[in-house]
Amino acid sequence: MLATQVRQKDSVFYIVAYPAQALLDRVRFISRYYGEGEQIAPEEAPDEDDIGKFIERIERSERAFQRPLSRAKVRAIKNFYETAVSQPPIPGTVLLFTAERLRFTPHGMAGTTGVLTEPEGKYLVIDGQHRLAALQFYRNERPAEAATVHVPCVIFDGKSEDFATEMFVIINSTPTRINKSHLVDLYERVSWASPDKKFAAKVVELLYSEGDSPLRYRINRLGGRSKQEKWILQAELFNEIHRWVSARWRRIERQGTDARHAERFYRVVRDFLKAAERAWGDAWGNASSVVTASVTLKAMIRVCAALADADAEPEDGRQARWAERLEPWTAMKRDFRGDGFYERFPAKGQVERVARVQRELARAAGIAPPAAQTGQGT
DSSP states (O other): OEEEEEEETTEEEEEEEEEHHHHHTSEEOSSOEEOSSOEEOOOOOOTTOHHHHHHHHHHTHHHHOOOTTHHHHHHHHHHHHHHOOSSOSOOSOEEEEESSOOOEEEETTTOSEEEEOOOSSOEEEEEOHHHHHHHHHHHHHOHHHHTTOEEEEEEEESOOHHHHHHHHHHHHOSTTSSOHHHHHTTGGGOTTSOHHHHHHHHHHHHHHHOTTOTTTTTEESSGGGOOSOOSEEHHHHHHHHHHHHHHTHHHHHHHOOSHHHHHHHHHHHHHHHHHHHHHHGGGTTOTTBOTTSHHHHHHHHHHHHHHHHHHOOOOTTHHHHHHHHTGGGGGGGGGGBSTTHHHHSOOSSHHHHHHHHHHHHHHHHTOOOOOOSSSOOO
16 A cells, blocks of 8 residues: 655654555454444454553453443544535544554655555554544445545554553543543553652552452542442542652662562552451441542541551561551441531541541541651651
């Protein structure tokens, strides 16, 4: 196929006018898309395709959850294809990625225009899945018209998976696209994320996925669109863990910031939450209580930071030791009933209320306030 080769700094990519029929046969959809009475089923990414698995995780996280707006969005784009007359139906470029190295044979002296080979496998769509899904349904209904459409595409080939991931993050990191909670999942994969954010993101991921975590599957990764029973937004939990991590980052750096040390940090939080679960008893996870609501969980994470400063070691016996320390919370269960909670803990807003709950919990357990949030650590 004819292509224009573009060089920008160390990067080389290609601009192609792809015939709709050929393109639709060469892309794979990660999400499920719906038309009028028909659907496009998502393709499973092979186990060895890390970037495919990664985007699949973002697009179809939590039991193949589907974006509620995708159906309306695809329908609107398809309608635009049908009604556009004097303007191009696909004015924006679709960004494609293949890990294969494509062969480019230049024509002429300039060497920027030539013939580009196609990959043996299918392209991954970094940006433009909705546009291509609408085009698929448009082709099904009006194949003759679709055959005249050429889709402007930018093709990236032979790059690392982290390159494709980083581009996906940059393109999709606006409030109208990926929920902020999703972006926490991405910090470990992008080069511009700071080490402390990557470390905190790893801890949060372990809190969500580890079998011994009291918060396993209770962390809401999808914002208000989740249909599951959740306790706290991933973004909220990340903010608390990152607040703690950044305040003690110099100490953490000295000890190590790799996955093994993130797991060690996770075990501190896990042991604290298990100790808290014992203290709260039947109020833990109870719908009539706010013990596991986000306001209390955030306050407890701050208390955990203070307790860890004073008594994280030895790890052996820590959970039992902390359960005894938090035992006074058992007598506070009535204060954390949902009925009247906001009157018992009056505040001007959520930030002030979290701080107030933190002070009450720390005082009851005899835990000194945490170190100043200066980023210095001790």
